[in-house]
Amino acid sequence: MLCATRPIKLDDGKAYKHKKVEQQTLQHNTMKVQILSKKFVKPSIPTPPGLRNYNISFADELAPTVNLPLILYYPAANGNTATANLVSVSSQLEKLLERTLTLFYPLAGRYIKQSRLVDCNDQGVEYVELAADEVSDPLVAIQVNIFECGGLAVGGCFSHRIADVSTMASFICGWATLNQTKSTHGIFPSLDAASFFPGRGLDKFSMNLPRSMKNAEFKSATKMFAFNKKAISTLRAMCRSPRVSSVQLVNAILWKALIGVDREKHGRSRASVLIQPVNLRGKTNPPLAQHTLGNLxxxxxxxxxxxDNMAFQDVVDLLDGSIRKYVKDCGDVLSNGEDGYEVVxxxxxxxxxTMSNSEVNFCSFTSWCKFPFYEADFGLGKPIWASAVNMPLKNVVIVMDGKKGDGIEAWVHLDAADMPMFExxxxxxxxxT
Structure with a gap:
């Protein structure tokens, strides 16, 4: 098991832009954290001038101003607690990150709000907490933590302005593939989303999200609830819809519980709306490439x-029916011109x-299941766990594959006052559990 004591962010002194932090120590509960340096990492090959401007799609324009965080956890190999090998691994990760950024070069640039494009200026990614949409903000931040027990954690934070979870998975798995094969074959991203969905100068999808915890108007709480294989089998046995996915079975339980919390708070059953992002890759005709960069x-x-007093089966039917209908509608997005645009x-x-209607209980669920995060081998074997993190959100759920591959973990973000009722x-x- 990963030992969470005294993680150290590494520095080999070879950064392109190197900002030394003298003996900075952070105390977080019982964990002592030493930050030795902060650095930028640039693409190994400069981006050609002809590729300097990367136009975002109208789907990117709609993306909320948030960042997508992910942490992959790796155990100590064979009980080895020595850090020397992990220092070498971290150095190798950085070199391979440079090569990965050469392929995903827009992620090493900076987003220009006024022009609604990414300036692919190779300023690089940085090991810092980042905010979205400012010209000085990196679009990706990477952090490598080494633990005294010999374990390692790789964290990534991606700006939602030009990346969705599929883009994040392509980047991380491409980075890991380079480590395994030393070859870029098979991991080239497609950078032509704007040709399918040209920008239109749209307002972003606000969701009323604060840029950070300190800017939130509420106190948020995040907890992970695990639904194991037995629980999902029991839910399926309760359901008369054999084709419904495990994700929708879990979502039905979670949404039904959130509706109950809202009813208890307000003393009446209010309308509730649930949105679920649907990945367009593989669902359109013709199909978009799996590794297309951007918000698709x-x-x-x-x-x-x-x-309405909804039973479990009623909620399952509603969720399954609405998603199936939307997936069917997405099939003609690329071929139906303006009608296809309106589908999105x-x-x-x-x-x-709906979000601005105070009489509606608004919820957002997103699935990170079936993305190959557990295949990301950076030379330490596959991760023993992949997790989201605490974010300044409420009524938002991120569902991910369980670490054993046969369950679902739900990261539930609520107003802190609502969490006890939900539990x-x-x-x-x-x-x-």
Missing amino acids: WGLGTTQVKAG INPFLESNK QDSDIIAFA
Whole structure:
């Protein structure tokens, strides 16, 4: 098991831009953290001048101003607690990161809000916490932590302005593939999203999100609830819809619990709307490439009316039906001109209206399942766990594959005052750990 004591961010002194931090020590609960340096890492080959401007798509324009965080955890190999080998591994990771950025060169640039494009200026990615949409903000931050027990954690934070979870997975797995094969064959990203979805100068999908915890108008709480194989099998046995996915079974339990929390808070059953991002890759005709960089997703929307008392099966049917319909509609997005554009844009516009309605319980669930994070081998074997992190959100759920591959982990972000009620929901008690 990974030992979480005294992680150290490494520095080999070979950074392109090197900002020394003299003996900076952070105390976090019982964990002592030493930050030795902060640095930028640039592409190994400079981006040609002809590729300097990367135009974002209208789907990128709609993306919320947040960052996508992920942490991969690796155990100590064969009980080895020596840090010398891990220092070497970290140095190798940095060199391979330079090569990976050569392929994903827009991620090493900076987003220009006024022009709605990425200046591919090779300023690089940085090992720092980042915010989105400012000209000085890196679009990717990477942090490598070494633990005294010999374990290692690789954290990544990606600006949602030009990256969705599929882009994040392509980047991380491409980075790991370089470590395994030393070859770039098979990991070239497609950078032509704007040719399919040209920019239109749209307002971003706000979701009323703060840029950081300190700017939030509420105190947020994040907890992970695990649904193991047995719990999902039990839920499936309760359901008359054999084709429904495990993700929608878990989402039905989670949404039903959030509706119950809202009813307890307000003393009545209010309308509730749930949005679920749907990855467009592989669902359009013709299909978009799997490793297309950018935000290539639409919103599947499901609504429960005020006063409705929904049983588990009812919620499952609603979720499954709305997502199946949206996936079918996405098939003609590329071939139907303006009608196809509206299939993507209209749910965003409607959701922005819904979020401003104080009489609607608005929830957002996103699935990171089936992305190959557990295949990311940087030379230390495959990760023993992949996790999201605490974010300044409420009524937002991120579901991920369980670390054993046969369950689902739900990262639930709520107003801190709502978390105790959510944890006491009878279905959460019965099915989640």
